[in-house]
Amino acid sequence: xxxxxxxxxxxxxxxxxxxxGLIIPKKVATLLSLYSISHGVxxxxxxxxxLETWVRSDVDPIENxxxxxxxxxxxxxxxxxxxxxxxxxxxxxxLKNELISKGLDVYVDKILTLIDxxxxxxxxxxxx
Numbered sequence: 126x127x128x129x130x131x132x133x134x135x136x137x138x139x140x141x142x143x144x145x146g147l148i149i150p151k152k153v154a155t156l157l158s159l160y161s162i163s164h165g166v167x168x169x170x171x172x173x174x175x176l177e178t179w180v181r182s183d184v185d186p187i188e189n190x191x192x193x194x195x196x197x198x199x200x201x202x203x204x205x206x207x208x209x210x211x212x213x214x215x216x217x218x219x220l221k222n223e224l225i226s227k228g229l230d231v232y233v234d235k236i237l238t239l240i241d242x243x244x245x246x247x248x249x250x251x252x253x
Contacts, residue, residue: 192232196239
């Protein structure tokens with residue numbers, strides 16, 4: 126029978142949540158465990174609280190910039206290939222699948238539209 130651990134009812138029924146695994150430095154993990162045991166809270170609740178605070182304070186204003194940055198990086202990958210460049214439609218489908226697999230399905234259409242706009246702009250520059 127554990128001395129310091131209290132029984133935690135684990136439930137993961139929220140369909141609007143996802144599992145996030147991470148590796149952190151040993152010292153941070155030790156302090157997190159120490160805090161968790163000392164305050165009788167789960168390590169997940171501590172990290173979740175920190176992340177929610179970060180999202181509320183910093184991420185909302187830069188969300189659009191992050192989407193634009195991903196679109197630029199993706200378009201650069203397509204326009205500057207290592208070796209033979211893949212078909213544009215194939216590139217977009219591969220990117221769409223990758224974004225969906227990373228849980229970014231909400232942003233797929235916007236990113237693909239930005240890439241199409243960038244490609245059109247480049248083609249317009251090439252014809253003038």
